[in-house]
C-alpha cells in the first residue's frame with residue numbers, strides 16, 4: 001500500500017520539472033522576440049529610392065539642395081505651395097475666419113486676432129503668410145518666425161533662442177529667406193527625424209522626457225510638435241515657451257497660466273486678463289484619442305506612403321487627409337467611405353457645440369460689461385466672473401484654434417466644450433449677481 005502510493009507521487013514530482021523547463025524555454029523565447037521587436041521598432045527607416053549623391057551641410061536651410069538626393073520627397077513637398085483645395089472645415093484655400101464668423105471680432109476684441117485671422121495653408125506658404133498678416137507690426141518679436149522657416153535651426157544654433165526671440169521681427173527677417181523645409185524635421189545626411197525647436201526640447205525636459213529615447217513611431221508625431229502646439233512668449237525677451245510643465249491637457253495648461261498670472265491681452269471694458277490658444281493639434285491628439293492610444297502617428301494620416309514606380313516614400317505634400325482619404329485612411333480602414341462619413345458627423349457635432357459655447361461666452365461678456373458699467377458692482381463677484389470668462393474662452397479656443405474641428409479627439413473636444421459652456425454660463429450668472437440681480441447661482445457646496 002505504502003510502496004504503491006509512493007510511485008504516483010514520484011511521477012507527480014517529475015511532471016512539474018518538465019513544465020518548469022518548458023515554461024522557462026517559452027519565457028526565454030518570448031523575451032527574445034519582444035527584444036527583437038523593440039529593437040526593430042526603434043531602428044530608423046531605411047532610406048528608400050535614390051542613394052544620396054550630394055553631401056548636405058548641417059542644418060542647410062535650402063530644401064532644393066536636399067531635394068537632389070530625395071527627388072520624390074522634395075517634389076511632393078513642393079506641392080504644399082499650390083494644393084489650395086478647401087474642405088468643409090479645413091483644407092488649404094485661403095479664407096478669413098473673421099468673415100466666416102464675425103462674432104470672433106467680439107471674442108478677440110482688443111487683440112490682434114481681431115485684425116486678421118485666416119485658415120492655414122500648406123508648409124511652403126509659411127513665410128509669405130506670416131509676412132502678409134496684419135497682426136505683424138514694428139513691435140512684433142522675432143519669436144513669430146519660430147514655426148515658419150528652415151533658416152531657424154541654424155540661427156538658433158548660431159545666436160541661441162533667447163537672442164533670436166529678442167530680435168524684432170523686421171530685423172530678424174533679413175536673415176530669413178526660406179519657408180518651412182527639410183531642416184525643420186530632419187538631420188542632414190542621416191535623414192533622422194529630430195526635434196529642432198529648442199522650446200520643444202525644453203518642454204519635454206520639464207516633463208522628464210528625452211526625445212532621443214523615443215521610438216520611431218513616436219518621432220513621427222513629435223516632429224509635428226515642433227510647431228503644432230500651444231505656446232506663449234515668456235517675459236520681456238518674448239522667450240518661446242510651451243506651457244507643458246503640469247501636463248498637456250487643457251486643465252494643466254490653464255492651471256499653468258493661472259499660477260503664472262499670465263495673460264495674452266486684457267479684454268477692453270471688462271479688464272479681464274485673457275488667454276489666446278495657438279494651435280494645440282499635438283496636445284488634443286495625444287490626450288488619449290482613439291488613434292493615439294492605438295499607436296497611430298500624425299504622419300500616418302498626413303504623410304501616407306506613396307508609390308512612384310519602384311520607389312515607395314512618405315508623401316511630403318502634407319494637407320487635409322480628406323483630400324486623399326484612400327491613401328490616408330485606406331491603409332488601415334477597409335471601408336474608407338464610412339470613415340470619411342464619420343469625420344463629417346464628428347465635425348458637424350463639434351462645430352454645433354463650438355457655436356453654442358460661443359453663444360454662452362458672448363452672453364458672459366455682455367453681462368460682465370453691463371455689471372462693470374453700473375460702477376457699483378460687487379468687486380469680488382465681478383472678479384470671479386472675469387476668471388470664469390478667462391477659463392471658458394481659453395477652453396473654447398483650445399478647440400476652435402485646433403485645426404481638425406474635433407476629429408483628432410472627438411470625446412475630448414466635446415468634453416472641453418461642455419465644460420467651457422458651463423463656465424461661461426456661470427460667468428454670466430456671477431456677473432448678473434455682481435451687478436445687483438438677485439442671487440440665482442445656487443452652489444451645492
Ligand code: HEC
Pocket residue numbers: 087088089090091092120221224225228281282283285286291296297298299300301302319320321322343403404405407408
Ligand atoms: C487618424 C488620422 C489623423 C491623425 C493621426 C492626425 N490627423 Fe490631423 N487631421 C485629420 C483629419 C481627418 C483632419 C480634418 C481635415 C479637414 O477638416 O479637412 C485633420 C486636420 C489637421 C490639420 C488641419 C488641416 C487643414 O486642412 O486645415 C492639421 C494642421 C493637422 N490635422 C495636424 C495634425 C497633427 C500635428 C497630428 C499629430 C499630432 C495629426 N494631425 C494627427 C486626420 C488625422
Ligand code: HEC
Pocket residue numbers: 044045046047048063066067070073074077180181182183184185186191193216219220223299303312313314315316
Ligand atoms: C514637417 C516635417 C518634415 C519635413 C519638413 C520634411 N520631412 Fe521628410 N519625413 C518626415 C517624416 C515624418 C517622415 C517619415 C519618417 C519615418 O517614417 O521614420 C519623413 C521621411 C523622409 C525620408 C525617408 C524616406 C521616406 O520617404 O519615408 C526622406 C528621404 C525624407 N523624409 C526627405 C525629406 C526632404 C528631402 C525634405 C525637404 C524637401 C523633407 N523630408 C522634409 C517629416 C518631414
Ligand code: HEC
Pocket residue numbers: 090091092119120121122123125126127129130146147148149180184185220221223224225226227228298299302303318319320
Ligand atoms: C517648422 C514648423 C512646422 C512643423 C515642424 C510642422 N508644421 Fe505643419 N504647419 C506649420 C505652419 C506654420 C502651417 C501653416 C502655414 C500657412 O498657413 O502658411 C502648417 C500647416 C499644416 C497643415 C495644413 C495644411 C493645409 O493645406 O491647410 C497640416 C495638415 C500640417 N501643417 C500638418 C503637419 C504635420 C502632420 C507635421 C508633422 C509631420 C507638421 N505639420 C509639422 C508649421 C509646421
Ligand code: HEC
Pocket residue numbers: 290291294296297300301321322325328329330331332333339340342343
Ligand atoms: C495607421 C492606422 C490608421 C490610420 C492611418 C487611420 N486609422 Fe482610424 N483607426 C485606427 C485604429 C487602430 C482605430 C481603433 C478602432 C479600430 O481598431 O478600428 C481607428 C478608429 C477610427 C474611428 C473610430 C473612432 C473611435 O473613437 O472609435 C474612426 C471614425 C476612424 N478611425 C477614422 C479614420 C479616418 C477618417 C482616417 C483617415 C483620415 C483614419 N481613421 C486613419 C487606425 C487607423
